Amino acid sequence: MNTPGSLTYVYAVTHRSGPLGDALAGLHGIGQAPLRFLPLAADTADIAPGTPHASLAFVAGDVPEQDFNETALKKNFEDLGWLEHVARTHHDVVQAVAARAPVLPLRMATVYQDDHRARQALSAQQAVFTQRLDQLRAHTEYGVKIYLTPDTTEPPPAAPAPPASPGKAYLEARRAQRHSRDAVYQQAEQAAETIEALASRHATQRVRHAPQRGELTGPQENVLNDAYLIPDDQAGQFQAAIADAARSFPGLRIEVTGPWAPYSFAMPAPDPADAPEPPR
Template sequence: MSTLPAGRATTAEPEPRPTTIIYVFAVTDSPVPREVLARTPGHDGGGPLRTLAAGAFHLVVQDVPAADYGEAALAERLNRPDVLERCARAHHRGVETAASAGPAVPLPMATLYLDDGNAVRAVTAREASLRALLERLRDRTEWAVKVHGPAAGPGAAADGEGTGDGRSYLRRASARRRTERETREQALARAHAVDRELRRYAVAATRHRPQSERMTGTSVPQLLNVAYLVDDARREEFVRAVGSLAREAGATGLEVTVSGPWIPYSFARLVDTDAVERGARQEVVA
């Protein structure tokens, strides 16, 4: 048996840090053609998009530089609006690529793993819930419906501000506020009636918070902001129903708009996939 010379010691060589990590865009159960992946640009500085087999699933992934996409570096970069926008657009392109082959579950932006093995283990451990969610999304798309209005009425000056005594002015102001409140309540009731009718054509629906005037770019208030999960077979029926409701609402001063079809982001997390995201946070390069 050999022994080390006195006064000498050995130290384990530190494991080299990976130069790339794995960015996961989405999970699907349908293989994505290579030519589709090849023509889809991913994140800046990363390799081409590729698929990674994970049991019954296929992950759309990209190898990205660890120095730029490690947790600390990425958090700092995403504080810059221009970088955040580029990352969001790249993430959406990756999700669209997955959805081009079949139903897809978009993972949260910046879902990262140290390597392929960690990504595969995190996803296959949630096979049952992901399979159920993919089945729920199959042959269905998301449609967004927004209801705006009515436009704000004239201000206090139009009510004769400065005329008459103070009590008369206060009565007029109180009456105006009451009228405005009643008008808004009636408009909300009509908007909710639109929502109830459209739910008849949808598999599921979820209300989002109405967008602010800064987001919509108009001073007309947004009363309703709803996403509907619709069977593709009922797409035309749903759109016709929106058109009919929009015409009826227009006569009362409301505007109903629809957009779609979209990837069903609003419905892709109704089954608990949070554990996949937690796994990503635990295994990502710090």
């Protein structure tokens, strides 16, 4: 039940279990609010144990209505400090659940007016949630990123040459730099193809995210940012295969991240027929 002046914030979908319930009792969400299971019915005795989706539940907590109503969210999303705190807390809760049970992470700042409204949303999507949780069972998300390091895009030192005019020297330097960058990008393309081939031996699904930019990458340029869903019993082989392949591309930084809760695979990818048509 909600406390006065609060909204229901949902972090993830999972199946209720005794061990996970014990773990939730020791965890806190945004604003140090206690976490709770939010099952389909307010009284769990109303759900027969053998019925489909009987154990399905949101992991939820209360948040202040004054900070999470629609108007407040528009303002708070411009506050980087507030946004970082909420994102980090949301992630910590999801990861804690994922360490103990299959989980579908929900989008940050998914809020409902009250528990009743949240249960209505859970009920409306229970079949999809249950199917997806079954598909993700015993699987974990890993990321693979390729970076161009600054020193690999600098032109090599020029050999001694006869003096040239400033204009000619500038053009030659630019040409050498362009050739150097072209070679590095070609190597990155080869690395991406190699990684995709290796990962396909282990992954059940892949999502290609847009390369990261700005403060997330620093001086390095991110040119590949893929997520793979890996069966838990193949995670070690997957990581070893990527690490071994990375040694063949010394001009690049190839990084495996994870294990993560399956953020990239929480819901099925849209069918190509339903995807919006790209601009022409």
